[in-house]
Amino acid sequence: MGNPTGFIDVARQLPEDRDAKERLIDWQEVHEHMSEADIKEQASRCMDCGVPFCMSGKSQYAPAVAGCPVNNLIPEWNDLIYRGRWKEALLRLHKTNNFPEFTGRVCPAPCEGSCVLGINADPVTIKHHEVSIIERGFAEGWVVANPPKQRTGQTVAVIGSGPAGLAAAAQLNSAGHLVTLYERADRIGGLLMYGIPNMKLQKEVVERRVQIMAEEGINFVTHTEVGKDISMQRLADEFDSVVIATGATVPRDLPVLGRNAKGVHFAM
Template sequence: MGNPTGFLKVERALPADRHPEERLIDWLEVHEHMPEDGIKEQAGRCMDCGVPFCQSGESQYAPAVAGCPVNNVIPEWNDLVYNGRWKQALQLLHKTNNFPEFTGRVCPAPCEGSCVLGINADPVTIKHHEYAIIERGFEEGWVVAEPPSRRTGKTVAVIGSGPAGLAAAAQLNRAGHMVTVYERADRIGGLLMYGIPNMKLQKEIVQRRVDLLAEEGIVFVTNTEIGKDISADELKSNFDSVVIATGATVPRDLPAEGRQLNGIHFAMEFLGKNTKSLLDSEHKDGNYINAKDKNVVVIGGGDTGTDCVGTSLRHGCKSVIQLEIMPEPAAERADNNPWPQWPKVKLVDYGQQEAVAVQGDDPRDYQMMTKHIEDDGKGNVKAVHTVAIEWQKTDDGRMAPVEVPGSEKVYPADIVLLAMGFMGPEGDLLDSLGVEKDARSNAKADYDKFATNVPGVFAAGDARRGQSLIVWAIDEGRRAAREVDTFLMGKSYLP
């Protein structure tokens, strides 16, 4: 490596975040920028570790064991960054990842979870280097459209324009096929556009890449739902192959008394409407769920719940609480969570930081179960009634929640946001295409094959594997594209 002793001399450092009071009055990204010298110094912490666990994520072990699902050659581009060879680093990064500007912003960085330096020190800031490389590439004008030199005459329809669909489309277009991407929303990007709020991923960044893909020859069709606006039979007859990349969009519901009350919303409804109104009119149209001056209760402790917290605070909510049914994670790795497993440690994300700045406390309450939601007498939410739980092992070895007597608690609520994850893809599309489902209602297709029971129809991303990470969606889109290319041409030269 460029600096063989860097990991011994340099402490881990990331760019500073904008102060919460500053960022809560806008929808711009949270992070500041780090000077080039600082990025190079951090890249010099990458070790000559022999076996770089960071760059290999295996599907059969995910998410227990970390590592990069798209197999980024991380030590090599860390070395190039340290030596100031940014263009070569960009070329190497793009060989494995179609969209490093997305993963560099919103990926939880499983690569860092398995960084060898992380065994006894803070891991290398891999995710930030990825971000720095791609943004340097755009600034320098190195990222340009690269349409294929020849066309095969084959046509492919991709259903869904999230990370899996875009990755599959990009690779299939690179192979020379004519690709059309169908999206039922009014903008391309799927989860990237309407599922992740602006302060984590500015929509100009998404559109920048979509414009490049369109310039390369991919056709994007919005406001079109397969099975309604275009029949499944028509789609299969008009294209040589079809890729299902719709994501896992069926939210997990809350089986509690009072669920039908006004003011209870799924998180994606809240986040999606907020982003659309922001993009359409800077919220002037009022077509969003406004948390201003409201008591907000978020049920769910993951990234989506955090996004609900951050969005509610930007609206100017009266208060926000985040309820989590799982135990509070430890501050450091437990003995039963050794490297290179994904570190199950407590993180304070941007939403919690902002809540602390505004309210004085972390908004999360752990091991809390919702018992019922109280009616104000007019059909609206008034309060959320909870009870603390403990996780105990049952006779068959499973862990189950057990209520703690006398631990009942009431949270005032005007809005309740359900952010408890997703059950799988919507079934109507799969049924209309004749695609079999697995036991979890996902499209049934083996990893690394991605072929469904219907000849010529493939599935990738969350629609196939269930709720997962953006980087796994990109991986599956790329791998599915290779299988589609093989199906169409008899062999494939795609990576």
């Protein structure tokens, strides 16, 4: 906690949105970026709480304590941002999160809802710090392929390339297993690619990570529906383990007034 009075002196601030007239003619992300000095000032608002509820989403107290579901080490990287130690912040962020560039853009941020500062003021801008750290990492060239030093000789098939399948593939590959990921669509990413719109998550951001994962040794197989183009039995025979991460794919209907009005469609 570099600035003990930051939470009193500094008001919460987020990046401006791009000009509405400009946004009308494209589908790109809505927010502008903030200067490093401003992000540092925002990070100084973190109180480094003794019990940081922001990072306690996955614990014996969940769901009563509903902070970050991946237990991101939030006060640590808030402090590292404040001190300008961005590379260390990136290392701490990657300890708990395979894809901070996705969560930093589209996560609903239960961390901010649980931030202690939010009791009597506006919470710390945690989500914006997360995306700022990882984008700084990419800009500096710190985020590069890091293939495992040794292979175990074990093989795993992962079915489905949404965030669940991608995270499973990344973890298993980093443990040294040889991972083949099967996806029935033409592109990798699941609903990151074909659900969440560009204005929240540009597709280049997904492709950038998939490219790194391929360089780390993960074999991506698209246009292949397991159960149709390739049987489950064949995967069970050819691989030591199979992970099923196929998502829901079933739309949830909402039987409310106006449901049958013209132009009301399922998002998926």
